[in-house]
Structure formats: structure tokens, C-alpha cells
Amino acid sequence: MTERPVLHLVVCAAGPAEYIDELVEVLIADGWRVCMIVSPTAAPWLDREALQDKTGYLVRVEWRMPGDPEPHPPADVVVAAPLTFNTVTKWALGINDTLALGVLNESLGAGLPILAFPHVKAELAAHPAYAGHLTVLRTAGVVVADGKALDSTHGPERWAVVIEALRSARRS
Numbered sequence: 001m002t003e004r005p006v007l008h009l010v011v012c013a014a015g016p017a018e019y020i021d022e023l024v025e026v027l028i029a030d031g032w033r034v035c036m037i038v039s040p041t042a043a044p045w046l047d048r049e050a051l052q053d054k055t056g057y058l059v060r061v062e063w064r065m066p067g068d069p070e071p072h073p074p075a076d077v078v079v080a081a082p083l084t085f086n087t088v089t090k091w092a093l094g095i096n097d098t099l100a101l102g103v104l105n106e107s108l109g110a111g112l113p114i115l116a117f118p119h120v121k122a123e124l125a126a127h128p129a130y131a132g133h134l135t136v137l138r139t140a141g142v143v144v145a146d147g148k149a150l151d152s153t154h155g156p157e158r159w160a161v162v163i164e165a166l167r168s169a170r171r172s
Contacts, residue, residue, distance in 0.1 A: 117147035
């Protein structure tokens with residue numbers, strides 16, 4: 001029996017984050033070991049203890065101390081959902097001031113498959129730098145999908161766009 005592949009799930013403080021437990025359940029049912037990394041702003045929105053019980057892994061917000069063991073196994077794929085304007089912008093610029101950004105930056109540098117689902121207000125998406133930041137990420141190999149699709153349905157179905165993109169990436 002082979003081990004299930006590892007998915008690092010980076011979660012930022014956009015509306016759908018409130019329902020991230022639904023995505024975690026679907027990912028686990030789909031055969032993934034899920035390791036969560038959450039932005040400091042999203043952390044208080046989540047029941048991290050319940051998510052840790054569900055995944056079997058520490059839900060990380062903070063950097064680990066030098067010499068401390070890595071609490072997550074290495075990722076096979078990274079999913080960033082939902083992703084905020086702030087995180088997209090900083091990520092495209094290589095800013096590394098949170099663990100969530102550190103994981104995204106390192107994963108990009110390592111050439112891991114990354115699927116990103118920005119969930120951004122129309123006013124922020126209209127910012128003149130935003131489209132360029134998405135282009136930077138796409139050019140670097142990140143699959144960027146429409147995270148606003150996460151608002152289109154309720155319950156676990158809201159995450160269908162993520163699951164379909166992940167299954168598609170898995171096949172290729």
C-alpha cells in the first residue's frame with residue numbers, strides 16, 4: 001500500500017475561509033493527507049484544534065524555532081484557497097513576512113505544483129498592479145483560478161472548483 005500524497009493547504013482571511021473544514025473533509029475523502037498553513041489574520045476565524053484533529057497535523061501559523069522538527073511532511077502539491085489580495089501581491093513580490101507566504105515562496109522556488117484561488121473584492125482586483133501580480137505567478141507556473149467561484153454554492157459543493165482543478169493537475 002502506498003502512502004496518500006501530501007497536500008499543503010494555505011488559507012488566507014477571505015470569506016470562504018470560514019468554511020475551510022468542508023474543503024478539508026473533501027480533500028481527505030479524495031485521498032490526500034492535508035497539512036494546513038494559515039495566515040495570522042485567518043487563524044482566529046478557524047477552529048484550529050478541530051482541524052488538527054481532522055487532519056492529524058498541526059495547523060501552522062507561526063514559524064518553527066531553529067532546530068525544531070518540521071511538523072509537516074513534504075508537500076506533493078500546494079493549494080492556496082482562499083487567497084487574498086494582500087497575499088497575492090506579497091507573494092508575487094517575493095515578500096516572506098508570514099509562514100503562509102514563506103510556504104508559498106518556498107514551494108514556488110522548489111517547483112512544486114501550486115493551485116491558487118484568489119478571492120478578492122472587485123475594487124482590489126481593479127488595482128493597477130493586481131493583474132501584473134497574477135501574471136508573475138502564472139508565468140512562474142502557478143495555476144491561478146477564479147476564487148470568486150467559491151461563493152457560487154453552499155456546503156462542500158462550494159469547493160468543487162478546487163477539487164476539479166486538483167484532480168486535473170493530478171492527471172497531468
